[in-house]
Amino acid sequence: MVYFAPGKETFLHDVLDGLQRREKKIPCKYFYDERGSRLFDAICRTEEYYPTRTEVQILHNYAADMARLAGPGAVLVELGSGSGLKTRLLLEYLSRPAAFVPVDISRFRLMESSRELRSRFPRLKILPVCADFTAPFRLPEAAGRRVFYFPGSTIGNFSPEEAGELLGRLLEDAGPGGALLIGVDLKKDKRVLEAAYNDRSGMTAAFNRNVLRRLNDELGTGICTEKFTHRAFYNEAEGRIEMHLVSGAEQTIELAGETIRLRENESICTEHSYKYSLEDFQNLAGTFGASVERTWTDPARLFSVHYLARA
Numbered sequence: 001m002v003y004f005a006p007g008k009e010t011f012l013h014d015v016l017d018g019l020q021r022r023e024k025k026i027p028c029k030y031f032y033d034e035r036g037s038r039l040f041d042a043i044c045r046t047e048e049y050y051p052t053r054t055e056v057q058i059l060h061n062y063a064a065d066m067a068r069l070a071g072p073g074a075v076l077v078e079l080g081s082g083s084g085l086k087t088r089l090l091l092e093y094l095s096r097p098a099a100f101v102p103v104d105i106s107r108f109r110l111m112e113s114s115r116e117l118r119s120r121f122p123r124l125k126i127l128p129v130c131a132d133f134t135a136p137f138r139l140p141e142a143a144g145r146r147v148f149y150f151p152g153s154t155i156g157n158f159s160p161e162e163a164g165e166l167l168g169r170l171l172e173d174a175g176p177g178g179a180l181l182i183g184v185d186l187k188k189d190k191r192v193l194e195a196a197y198n199d200r201s202g203m204t205a206a207f208n209r210n211v212l213r214r215l216n217d218e219l220g221t222g223i224c225t226e227k228f229t230h231r232a233f234y235n236e237a238e239g240r241i242e243m244h245l246v247s248g249a250e251q252t253i254e255l256a257g258e259t260i261r262l263r264e265n266e267s268i269c270t271e272h273s274y275k276y277s278l279e280d281f282q283n284l285a286g287t288f289g290a291s292v293e294r295t296w297t298d299p300a301r302l303f304s305v306h307y308l309a310r311a
Helices: 008-019 034-044 050-070 085-093 107-120 160-174 190-196 203-219 278-287
Strands: 002-004 075-079 099-104 129-131 146-150 179-185 228-235 240-247 251-255 258-262 267-274 290-297 303-310
Touching: 008 203, 008 251, 034 050, 034 107, 034 203, 050 085, 050 179, 050 190, 050 290, 050 303, 075 085, 085 099, 085 107, 099 107, 107 129, 146 160, 160 179, 160 278, 160 290, 160 303, 190 228, 190 240, 203 228, 203 240, 203 251, 278 290, 278 303
Parallel strands: 002 129, 075 099, 075 146, 099 129, 146 179
Antiparallel strands: 179 303, 228 240, 240 267, 251 258, 290 303
């Protein structure tokens, strides 16, 4: 396994920088320690969280088409490999893939999914990379046409400008003839969106607060997690879900010799998740040098998967 994941110093720097801002934030990539990864898997099984089951259904219906576009002998590079469920569906249809390169910031998720995939595809060369794919990292050498796979609408965690720049960089990294297969969540009824991030079982709330437990365990902040409540809502003007941790009282956080003060009802933003129309996403891709060659959706147009190449 190759490691490029952020270490403790980077974690400390990112959290301190975020909490010292006027509008406090914690980068959402730090959700995914072992417990956070398991909680997210539980979220994906809730009744309200439609993206995972809808994307899986799209793959059941169209994975053969996607595999034909990827072509024989491809090197499939998955960003944010997670549980590997969607990957298995795609790999079933790929013709003689040269290698599979799962990339994830969570070592736990990466090791678990790689073990399962090796068991299922014993002849497939699997080259896991533990890395933060939002920063440059080196991919292992593998001969074949490079196709990036970016499922789960993780692209929504970036602002449109950041998302476009990332798309451009990935297609550049894919090289001549390379491509990008990407999942994108679509704009829809506000009630459906907000329910997906406020499930009745409380899984998303526990997932959100878990990042505070991680700060306590790894950075020694001593935060009282019970003094924070989960809040998620759709910001229609910005076209995004916003997820926050709201302080229920005046309190302080001690971090690296700094004291961060929170007012009662002040929030820490932990995630933005942008939603797109099909036209919006195609225009965004085009602005940054990518061309949407094919698009697949479910009948209700809840979710979409796009095949991108260089324009």
